[in-house]
Amino acid sequence: EADIYQTPRYLVIGTGKKITLECSQTMGHDKMYWYQQDPGMELHLIHYSYGVNSTEKGDLSSESTVSRIRTEHFPLTLESARPSHTSQYLCASRPGGAEGYTFGSGTRLTVV
Amino acid sequence: AQTVTQSQPEMSVQEAETVTLSCTYDTSESDYYLFWYKQPPSRQMILVIRQEAYKQQNATENRFSVNFQKAAKSFSLKISDSQLGDAAMYFCAYRSVNDMRFGAGTRLTVKP
Structure with missing residues (x-):
């Protein structure tokens, strides 16, 4: 039973499109993270947040952005x-x- | 910067046998946490076992146990009585005050 939810589960899109990947958790955790992982390979930290209005870039250079307006939501x-x-x-x-x-x-x- | 090394990209074990997955890490800190995560194919990453560095006693969770050697900076995972459902990628992880560092993973195959 997951307390952290990601949607969509699978997504196929065309080049140049803007997309938002959703992540929500119901546990009240302050700290949230995004990792990129090629199948069966190591994890690379791309963004993290220690609380509302706090976001930082991780180790892997990424062209993505994140926001943390609510504790439970980190798109x-x-x-x-x-x-x-x-x-x-x-x-x-x-x-x-x-x-x-x-x-x-x-x-x-x-x-x- | 802390690094985590898993020197075994792949391991294989016969069902009901015991297997040990290796992990070493590099740190200058004295207080930290170590974790083993399991990622079955196309399924969610789940926590297998956790060890606090200040505890000398090795952590145990049912068939899973660790051999924590702080001076050697070694944190191996032993799986006893291996089951087909143990087949997965296993990631060793280190965390201090800041974020988690993951190893590159070990793919475990369980042979019937």
Whole structure:
């Protein structure tokens, strides 16, 4: 039973389109993250947030942007999708302390 | 910067046997957390086991246990009585105050 939800689960779009990947969590976690992962490969941090109105870029250079207007919501936007954006995008959140991440089911994006 | 190394890209185990997945990390910090995550094919990433660095006792969760060697900066995962459902990518992760660092993953195959 997931407490963090990502939509859509799969998405195929054309080059140049603007898209927003949704991520919402019901656990009240302050910290949220977006990772990019090619299937079966390592995770690359692209954005994170430590709370409302706080967003930072991660290690992987990304042409995406994020916003954090509400604690529970952390959408990722691609202004102009390209084939190089084809990948899986994972959203995660965590509380403070020793707890690990809770991950969403991911969005598998294909740009044609 | 902290790094996490999983030196085994792929591992294989016979059903009901035991397998150990290796993980080493590099850090200058004394207080941190270590995690093992499991990612089944096309399914959600889930937390398998967690270890706080200040605890000397190795964490155990049913068939999953860790061998935490702080001085050696080693954090291996042992899966006992392997089951077909254990087949997945396994990611080792390190976290201090800031964000999680993941290893490149180990793909575990379970043979019937």
